Amino acid sequence: MTTTLSGPGLAPAAVTLYYRAGGSDKVYSAAIEPCGDGFVVTFAFGRRGSTLQTGTKTSAPVPLAQAQKLFDKLVKDKTAKGYTPGEGAIPYAGTERAGRATCVLPQLLNPVEAADAERLIADDDWWAQPKFDGRRVLILKDRETVTGINRTGLTIPLPAAVAAAVLSVPSDRCLLDGELVGDVYHCFDLLTRDDDDLRDEPYARRYDAAMDLVDTVPHNTLRYAETAVTTERKQRLVEQLRRDDAEGVVFKHRLAPYTHGRPAVGGPQLKLKFTATASCRVAAVNAGRRSVAVELRDSDGSWIGVGNVTIPPNQAVPKAGDIVEVRYLYAFPGGCLYQPMYLGRRDDVDAMACVLSQLKLKPLVSAEEP
Numbered sequence: 624m625t626t627t628l629s630g631p632g633l634a635p636a637a638v639t640l641y642y643r644a645g646g647s648d649k650v651y652s653a654a655i656e657p658c659g660d661g662f663v664v665t666f667a668f669g670r671r672g673s674t675l676q677t678g679t680k681t682s683a684p685v686p687l688a689q690a691q692k693l694f695d696k697l698v699k700d701k702t703a704k705g706y707t708p709g710e711g712a713i714p715y716a717g718t719e720r721a722g723r724a725t726c727v728l729p730q731l732l733n734p735v736e737a738a739d740a741e742r743l744i745a746d747d748d749w750w751a752q753p754k755f756d757g758r759r760v761l762i763l764k765d766r767e768t769v770t771g772i773n774r775t776g777l778t779i780p781l782p783a784a785v786a787a788a789v790l791s792v793p794s795d796r797c798l799l800d801g802e803l804v805g806d807v808y809h810c811f812d813l814l815t816r817d818d819d820d821l822r823d824e825p826y827a828r829r830y831d832a833a834m835d836l837v838d839t840v841p842h843n844t845l846r847y848a849e850t851a852v853t854t855e856r857k858q859r860l861v862e863q864l865r866r867d868d869a870e871g872v873v874f875k876h877r878l879a880p881y882t883h884g885r886p887a888v889g890g891p892q893l894k895l896k897f898t899a900t901a902s903c904r905v906a907a908v909n910a911g912r913r914s915v916a917v918e919l920r921d922s923d924g925s926w927i928g929v930g931n932v933t934i935p936p937n938q939a940v941p942k943a944g945d946i947v948e949v950r951y952l953y954a955f956p957g958g959c960l961y962q963p964m965y966l967g968r969r970d971d972v973d974a975m976a977c978v979l980s981q982l983k984l985k986p987l988v989s990a991e992e993p
Contacts, residue, residue, distance in 0.1 A: 636691075638698055640706035641671070649975070650675070651706055653697050655690045662690035666697065668924070668975070678924035700944070704973050705775060723777040729759055729800060730812075731774070731885035732873065732894040740895045743874040744857045750826075751857040752811055752848045753864055754871035754894055757804030758971070761814075764789050764797050771803075773971040782806040788842035797836065800881075801848070810837050811848035814881055822881040826891070829881065852877075864897070871896035898950055899983040901960070902972045903929065905945045913940060917949060919958060919979040927979055929954070932963040946972045954982040961985070 637654035651668045652675075661684030667675040680693050705724075735743070743749040761772040762781065769789045771781040781789075785808045789799070800812035813833035814822050821829050830850065837847045851860040861872050872895050879891030903917035906928060913934045918926045932949050934940045941947050948966040955961060958979055 636694060638708065640698070640701050640708055642704075642706045643671075649706075651701055653694060653701075655687075655694050658684045661685050662687050664690050664693045664697065666924075676922070676924040700974075725763075725770075725772050725776050725778060727761055727763070727772050727798070728776050728883040729761055729774050730881055730883055730892060732892045733886060733888065733890050735874070735893045735895050737895065739893075740861070740872070740874070743893070744861065745854050747853065748877055749857075749874045750830075750877055751851045751860050752873045752875065753860070753869055754873050754896065755802035755804050755809055755848075756870040756966075757802045757809075760801065760803040760808070762789050762799045762801070762808065764792065764794065764799075766795055775971050775973070777971075781808075782844070784842070784844040788840055788845035791840050791842065792836050792845075793839055794836060799833065799836075806844055808845050809848050810845065811850075812881065824880065825878045826875050826881070827877040861895075868897075870898060870900075899953060900948055900950045900966065901929075901954075901981050902969055902977050903947055903949050904974050904977045905941050905943050905947055907943050908940060915941060915943075915947070917947065917960075917963075919977050919982070920974070921979050927958050929958040929979075929982075930960045930963055932960075932965045934965050938965065938967060941968050946970070946974060946977060948972075953985040955985055958982060 637652065639650065639652040642649045642651070648671045649668065650671045651666065653664065653666045655662050655664055662681075663684055664680040665677065666680065667677045669675040680697060681690065685693075744751070759774045760779070760781075762785075763770045763772060767790070769781065769786040771779045771786075773779045781803075782805075784806050785803070788808070794816050797816045798814040799808075799810050800814060801808055801810040803809075810833050811830065812826070813829050813836060814820070816832060816836065821832060830847075834847045837845055849860070851857040864872055874893045874895070876891040882891075901919065903919055904926070906916040906918040906926070908915050909931060913936070914931050915934065916928060916931050918928050921927050932947075946969045948969050949960065950964040950966055951960040952962040960982075
């Protein structure tokens, strides 16, 4: 989508875009405005009906042609992520990704601290599963067709072995939720089976149904997630995951229905991460080196550099503007990442999620007075 200046006086261009999916209802506006002898590109974003955060893409007035180029790129980037000009806000409507939009979205998890995890371990209403270090993917089987769906609701390709395994499940139509780790799919939820919509059923019943379905498949590429339901087994699972240097553990309330999106706080599915990771935007590729500078968005909408991360030889170097996942030991106040490790590109995360507040900061230690 391109918006251009119009009118004999070259009236400034403006556009308002919307995004509504799951628990998200967001608005993003951008405009070219005259300023002094040139033009500036401004933007505002936030939840619909709330006070919007504002910013500018130009630190000083620029010629009209340059402002138009910045404005067009900004609009193109937002529509590619699912924003649309209509207030109905059907994700990706009217964009090149419209054919990939499914409107099927996963249930997302909020984090908890270790102290909260101890309470969940002791409560038999909460079950525990490994937090896999892969990609969240829903898989739809419809007779002889298998479709992968990422966390933003777009169709994605699946490994051939995983697609073949799902084709062999004893159901004409089903919708699985799980994590794709390499060429192995770990199923941990079943949303539909044939004519039955299971999303309003308690999680314990959905998980049992998922195990029954997956258990019949003689393919090691399709598995169900190991689940601990008693305090003793949950404690053992957490200890084993820590020894294995796993990413973390997930807690799910056994009676909860399936609700897509992420609750504002809490929720019936929670995650405890043993290692810290952050979704960052690539600010620039460092010339002559296999490394990139990464940045995060502050609460005022400005982008803050948080360091550089080396790209392993077996991975392609991302380009400026890409979203990447970075593991780190901790972050210094101000956002600088300590011992960052590149995990890969994220095509299922919006730049809006690359916020500074996601960082795990190193506690400040004040010196003792003499």
